[in-house]
Amino acid sequence: QIPVLLDVDTGIDDAYALIMACASEELDIRAVTTAAGNASLYHTTRNTCNLLHLLGRGDIPVSQGLPGPLQRPLLRAPEVHGENGLRGYQFQGEHLEALSPLTAQQQMARVLTESEEPVTIVALGPATNVAAFLQQYPELKSRIRRILFMGASYRCGNPTIVSTFNVLVDPEAFDILLKSGVELHTLPLDTTRHATLTPEECRQIAGISGPVAKMVSRTLAGYGDRIGQKGGCLAQKDGERDWNREGLAHLPDPAVVAYLLRPDYFTRQKYFCQVECKGELTTGFTVIDMEDYYGKSMEERNLWYVDSIDRAGFARLFLESVRHF
Numbered sequence: 001q002i003p004v005l006l007d008v009d010t011g012i013d014d015a016y017a018l019i020m021a022c023a024s025e026e027l028d029i030r031a032v033t034t035a036a037g038n039a040s041l042y043h044t045t046r047n048t049c050n051l052l053h054l055l056g057r058g059d060i061p062v063s064q065g066l067p068g069p070l071q072r073p074l075l076r077a078p079e080v081h082g083e084n085g086l087r088g089y090q091f092q093g094e095h096l097e098a099l100s101p102l103t104a105q106q107q108m109a110r111v112l113t114e115s116e117e118p119v120t121i122v123a124l125g126p127a128t129n130v131a132a133f134l135q136q137y138p139e140l141k142s143r144i145r146r147i148l149f150m151g152a153s154y155r156c157g158n159p160t161i162v163s164t165f166n167v168l169v170d171p172e173a174f175d176i177l178l179k180s181g182v183e184l185h186t187l188p189l190d191t192t193r194h195a196t197l198t199p200e201e202c203r204q205i206a207g208i209s210g211p212v213a214k215m216v217s218r219t220l221a222g223y224g225d226r227i228g229q230k231g232g233c234l235a236q237k238d239g240e241r242d243w244n245r246e247g248l249a250h251l252p253d254p255a256v257v258a259y260l261l262r263p264d265y266f267t268r269q270k271y272f273c274q275v276e277c278k279g280e281l282t283t284g285f286t287v288i289d290m291e292d293y294y295g296k297s298m299e300e301r302n303l304w305y306v307d308s309i310d311r312a313g314f315a316r317l318f319l320e321s322v323r324h325f
């Protein structure tokens, strides 16, 4: 089993990523920490605890992270995820038993200190919590196997033309990850826009019985199409298909868990990346040296950029995960 720690801003697709992670026998989930992003920390924490309870994983400790970015006011995404982060979906009852008194950073420190092997961090929201952890506990860096992050992009953005939500919310935090020296992998929007379910696959989910499939089906309606709607996509200028208008459901965060579980469904390249923290129009843009402009060596490059996904394999894995419960 792979020891992992997930940092999430649950969030509809974060919820789906947790479903995939909990369905897998291959992962040993040591803790889940919550970030502010898609919704306020209040909601992302409740959504996370209630979902883990529904999944029968109320034993996983959950810790709350910081209420907002390191240096900026919080930007949320209510138009995509609703005010409560799940487009109004309500779990039955409140199940906060797993909520730990430790902060997210203390929880990360505990997990990394207690683990015999280095731990993989799966970061599915703004990078705030992980960055704050790296600042507070630099001596534990070597205990991190690698960080898998959802965000960054080269050719398209969302919610702005050039920036992806998780980087835009806290670019200074992502900058800390880039400069940390920890092995960093990202599933950029360029790639996760192909992490989709077809309308037929959504119908198959609607046909699965049980409360988990119901939760997915209910939240997919109105979400899957929406996440792709806003923001620019420069790739379309290259003649690619119009991914915003095909009725496909886009699942960015589950793609990261799929990358961990089935790396053979993906390809990747290592690049040198910097993030714009001061721009007026381009805040959060990830400047990725794809043309090797700087001539950086492999060691100097700081980002494994996952650049393709086997869509059908991904969708199959997601459906299997939902059926698992």
Ligand code: BDR
Pocket: 011, 012, 013, 014, 038, 077, 080, 124, 125, 150, 151, 158, 164, 165, 166, 189, 252, 253
């Ligand atoms: C990312 O932004 C959030 O809205 C999603 O949960 C995902 O982590 C997609 O750009």
Ligand code: CA
Pocket: 008, 009, 010, 011, 013, 014, 038, 124, 125, 253
């Ligand atoms: Ca997320």
